Amino acid sequence: MDSKSVMNAITSKFPDIHFVFRESDIRITGRVRAAKVVEVCQYLKEEVEFGHLCCEFGVDYPERNEIEVVYVIGSYEHPVILTMKAILPRDNPEIESVVPVYWNANWYERETHELFGVQYLNHPDLRPLVLTEELYGEWPLRKDYEGFPNKTARNLV
Amino acid sequence: MMHLEDILINPLLRAILGLCLMGVVFGGACVVIWFERKLSADIQQRYGPMRVGPHGLLQLVADAIKLFTKEDIIPKNADKLLFVSAPILLLGSVFLMLVAMPFGAIIINGETYVIAATEMDISVLYIEAMSAISIIGIFMVAYSANNKYSVLGAFRNFARMIGYEVPLGICIVSVAIMAGSLNIVEIAEAQSPLWFAIKQPIGFAVFFIALMADMGRLPFDQNESEEELIAGVITEYSSMRFGYVFFAEYIHLILGSMLAVLLFLGGWNLPAALTSNTILGIILPTAFFLGKVVLVILAVIMVRWAIPRYRIDQVVDLSWKRLLPLALLNLGWVIALGLLGV
Amino acid sequence: MDETVKPSEMIVHLGPQHPMMPGPFRLNAKLKGETVVDSEVDIGWIHKGIEKILENKTYLQGITIVDRICYLAAITNEEAYVGCVEKLAGIEVPERSQYIRVIVEELSRIQSHILGMGEYASFLGFVSMFMYTIRDREDLMSLIDSITGARITHSFLRFGGVKQDLPDNFANDVKYVFGNIRKAVDQYEELYATDRIYKARTVGIGVVDADTAKDLGVSGPPLRATGVAFDIRKDEPYLVYNDLDFKVCTHTDGDVYARIQVRLDEIRESMYIIEQCLDQIPSGPLFPEGTAYGRRTPIMRVPAGEVFHRVEDPRGEMGFYMVSDGSDKPYRVKVRGPVYPTLQTLPGLLKGVPVADIVAIAGSMDTCTSEVDR
Numbered sequence: 001m002d003s004k005s006v007m008n009a010i011t012s013k014f015p016d017i018h019f020v021f022r023e024s025d026i027r028i029t030g031r032v033r034a035a036k037v038v039e040v041c042q043y044l045k046e047e048v049e050f051g052h053l054c055c056e057f058g059v060d061y062p063e064r065n066e067i068e069v070v071y072v073i074g075s076y077e078h079p080v081i082l083t084m085k086a087i088l089p090r091d092n093p094e095i096e097s098v099v100p101v102y103w104n105a106n107w108y109e110r111e112t113h114e115l116f117g118v119q120y121l122n123h124p125d126l127r128p129l130v131l132t133e134e135l136y137g138e139w140p141l142r143k144d145y146e147g148f149p150n151k152t153a154r155n156l157v
Numbered sequence: 158m159m160h161l162e163d164i165l166i167n168p169l170l171r172a173i174l175g176l177c178l179m180g181v182v183f184g185g186a187c188v189v190i191w192f193e194r195k196l197s198a199d200i201q202q203r204y205g206p207m208r209v210g211p212h213g214l215l216q217l218v219a220d221a222i223k224l225f226t227k228e229d230i231i232p233k234n235a236d237k238l239l240f241v242s243a244p245i246l247l248l249g250s251v252f253l254m255l256v257a258m259p260f261g262a263i264i265i266n267g268e269t270y271v272i273a274a275t276e277m278d279i280s281v282l283y284i285e286a287m288s289a290i291s292i293i294g295i296f297m298v299a300y301s302a303n304n305k306y307s308v309l310g311a312f313r314n315f316a317r318m319i320g321y322e323v324p325l326g327i328c329i330v331s332v333a334i335m336a337g338s339l340n341i342v343e344i345a346e347a348q349s350p351l352w353f354a355i356k357q358p359i360g361f362a363v364f365f366i367a368l369m370a371d372m373g374r375l376p377f378d379q380n381e382s383e384e385e386l387i388a389g390v391i392t393e394y395s396s397m398r399f400g401y402v403f404f405a406e407y408i409h410l411i412l413g414s415m416l417a418v419l420l421f422l423g424g425w426n427l428p429a430a431l432t433s434n435t436i437l438g439i440i441l442p443t444a445f446f447l448g449k450v451v452l453v454i455l456a457v458i459m460v461r462w463a464i465p466r467y468r469i470d471q472v473v474d475l476s477w478k479r480l481l482p483l484a485l486l487n488l489g490w491v492i493a494l495g496l497l498g499v
Numbered sequence: 500m501d502e503t504v505k506p507s508e509m510i511v512h513l514g515p516q517h518p519m520m521p522g523p524f525r526l527n528a529k530l531k532g533e534t535v536v537d538s539e540v541d542i543g544w545i546h547k548g549i550e551k552i553l554e555n556k557t558y559l560q561g562i563t564i565v566d567r568i569c570y571l572a573a574i575t576n577e578e579a580y581v582g583c584v585e586k587l588a589g590i591e592v593p594e595r596s597q598y599i600r601v602i603v604e605e606l607s608r609i610q611s612h613i614l615g616m617g618e619y620a621s622f623l624g625f626v627s628m629f630m631y632t633i634r635d636r637e638d639l640m641s642l643i644d645s646i647t648g649a650r651i652t653h654s655f656l657r658f659g660g661v662k663q664d665l666p667d668n669f670a671n672d673v674k675y676v677f678g679n680i681r682k683a684v685d686q687y688e689e690l691y692a693t694d695r696i697y698k699a700r701t702v703g704i705g706v707v708d709a710d711t712a713k714d715l716g717v718s719g720p721p722l723r724a725t726g727v728a729f730d731i732r733k734d735e736p737y738l739v740y741n742d743l744d745f746k747v748c749t750h751t752d753g754d755v756y757a758r759i760q761v762r763l764d765e766i767r768e769s770m771y772i773i774e775q776c777l778d779q780i781p782s783g784p785l786f787p788e789g790t791a792y793g794r795r796t797p798i799m800r801v802p803a804g805e806v807f808h809r810v811e812d813p814r815g816e817m818g819f820y821m822v823s824d825g826s827d828k829p830y831r832v833k834v835r836g837p838v839y840p841t842l843q844t845l846p847g848l849l850k851g852v853p854v855a856d857i858v859a860i861a862g863s864m865d866t867c868t869s870e871v872d873r
Contacts, residue, residue: 197627200627201626201627201630201631202630202631202634203630305509305511306511308509309511309530309533309854312532312533313533462626462627463627464625464694464696464697465620465623465624465625465628465694465696465697465700466623466624466625466696466700467696467699467700468699468700468853468855468856469533469853469855470533470853471699471700
């Protein structure tokens with residue numbers, strides 16, 4: 001299946017997701033509402049053969065007061081890669097966890113949580129992954145992180 | 158003028174002879190350690206120790222100095238008495254083995270005088286029993302070190318030792334039946350025309366494998382496998398305590414090879430024509446015997462560096478399901494040969 | 500993992516410093532006798548904050564930093580990063596540079612696989628095999644050294660081309676080295692296939708079937724060993740892989756033995772690819788003509804946009820997602836390491852397995868902890 005048929009399949013079920021092409025004809029991007037993420041992912045995995053979550057991470061936009069959670073979803077059967085973005089408010093970013101659909105999202109979400117502060121609802125085990133416990137709550141990858149250079153491994157451990 | 162027999166029977170002189178043999182074995186262990194390092198380096202296409210002394214001969218001296226000058230760490234929660242005395246027990250069991258082991262023979266005028274610290278009627282049984290004392294040492298190490306890795310290593314050790322003592326014992330029994338005595342000197346001399354390795358080949362193969370397992374050499378060194386258990390049973394030992402255990406292992410290697418040569422490979426037997434001359438009679442049998450021991454040590458070392466390591470349940474599998482039936486088969490074969498009068 | 504222990508159980512920390520795994524990570528295992536009841540993987544001991552660092556460095560400075568994400572196969576990290584920037588800025592790489600890139604990447608793949616196999620043999624106690632692989636790897640490192648100037652962490656790629664051309668007499672060197680490597684790989688295969696103890700330790704251990712592997716998100720040799728022919732060089736060709744003829748190596752068993760076999764086969768395929776490249780390589784410029792891109796372009800502004808570029812790392816699928824806002828530093832770079840999902844699956848694979856097999860299974864995934872933690 002190429003990207004056109006994929007786009008048709010998705011917009012037929014979720015008509016409010018608007019897709020654009022990216023740098024080549026096998027890359028498509030779309031925005032999804034935060035409340036519908038799990039539903040869309042379930043549909044993608046079962047109907048449209050997108051079974052491979054490449055990665056999931058966050059991007060911080062302080063001037064727009066938003067945090068974007070980006071899902072990059074690929075497939076084992078066809079080379080189309082779908083990038084889905086969910087826009088969350090920066091003060092209270094909360095979103096449903098997609099772990100029931102994609103098993104390997106577990107560690108991606110733990111990392112996004114400790115680096116950006118995004119709260120994942122219904123995550124099986126939301127704990128810090130790569131950071132130490134002293135840095136929890138600092139959300140280091142946000143653009144307004146002030147802790148460097150006073151809070152590094154050299155000072156903490 | 159004391160006769161040679163009087164000299165040999167005097168207990169004080171025997172004790173001095175025993176101490177000399179201890180020194181010889183220590184020196185032998187040093188040489189074997191150097192030999193192993195060089196041989197393993199050759200198998201792996203590298204040089205091995207080259208700098209300390211010509212071709213690394215003094216490397217062991219440097220290592221010993223390092224071990225002596227290191228700090229001796231005893232963990233806080235360790236059982237001090239057991240921790241300190243366990244290596245002594247390990248080393249002691251090996252030296253007890255040495256007491257009854259003949260190191261060679263001197264043949265003068267057709268009379269054989271054995272170089273051994275004692276001569277017992279049941280020396281083979283005694284040697285086996287003494288080598289099994291080391292299990293207690295290992296248990297002491299594991300219990301006193303208060304360390305999970307040591308405990309895991311000790312469990313594996315028990316499983317291995319229990320599994321391999323049985324085929325080992327059965328092979329020794331079959332040798333004793335064929336020779337008609339438990340005295341190791343008589344067993345060695347009973348191999349005059351034909352070695353026992355040729356008369357009971359299965360027994361020799363089983364004995365060799367069980368011996369390697371008994372000594373704790375690869376492929377059976379699960380108790381000290383570095384990858385899973387850091388250093389296994391001896392994780393908590395530093396400085397010379399580790400040196401004790403290390404030495405005990407190599408002395409056990411030498412004595413085990415001697416046992417293999419005496420029981421199966423003919424001991425010091427030579428055709429009578431060669432030993433008629435007095436000078437040759439003094440040198441040749443011992444040299445021949447030690448030459449064979451060196452070959453067995455070489456084989457054991459080369460096997461260690463050539464193959465990977467078994468998992469512990471596969472090791473136990475091997476001993477109970479394969480070695481034990483073969484050893485019993487060998488026993489039956491020996492009894493049949495004895496009944497047929499061969 | 501539940502920390503409560505019943506009377507016959509014991510928790511063992513195969514701790515951050517361990518002779519077992521490359522790189523520090525901790526495996527807490529709850530053991531009952533010699534069987535693993537439950538386990539848990541802790542990472543974070545080598546977290547360097549590369550994603551935050553890259554936001555404060557210019558694009559050219561980023562090349563040296565990206566090198567160090569996974570130092571065992573550094574050139575594929577650079578390729579993913581440089582590929583992202585080239586897609587954003589619309590830079591066309593000339594053909595000669597593309598061929599040189601393919602050559603260096605395949606050489607890096609060969610040496611990484613040889614090292615992975617050798618390290619794995621040393622985990623099983625087969626130390627001599629480890630020494631043999633190190634000996635054979637030295638020739639490859641000299642080759643890579645002669646092209647890029649460094650054995651690992653090359654910093655070889657630039658935007659629009661490569662740093663320098665192939666040295667003279669390269670084709671003869673390659674022929675000589677590959678003769679040795681072919682003999683060596685045949686020798687390894689024979690040693691592995693005829694060694695009973697090795698087979699007893701690897702056949703039937705850590706079996707993963709194709710659907711589970713796809714479900715868990717595994718990629719690279721562990722996935723190809725289950726029979727799924729997923730290789731980015733074929734599915735989404737980048738550089739000149741469209742013009743090269745090679746096959747994707749798969750195996751059907753899915754156990755540890757199959758993973759090592761897949762790596763052995765891939766070494767042979769990579770050698771074949773490099774020989775084809777040396778036949779087909781055209782002469783020409785290293786950097787695109789008529790543009791400012793060359794060996795020295797320190798400050799460049801990249802047009803705003805977002806792009807995701809992925810390459811086939813020796814360990815799996817490596818991807819970079821780059822967000823640029825039009826300035827001379829990236830706005831956000833997300834590094835998708837190949838072993839990140841594979842390491843997650845370890846607790847599931849280790850249930851009910853004897854302790855000695857922990858090393859066998861974890862080592863066959865060929866993890867490089869540095870790219871898990873970044």
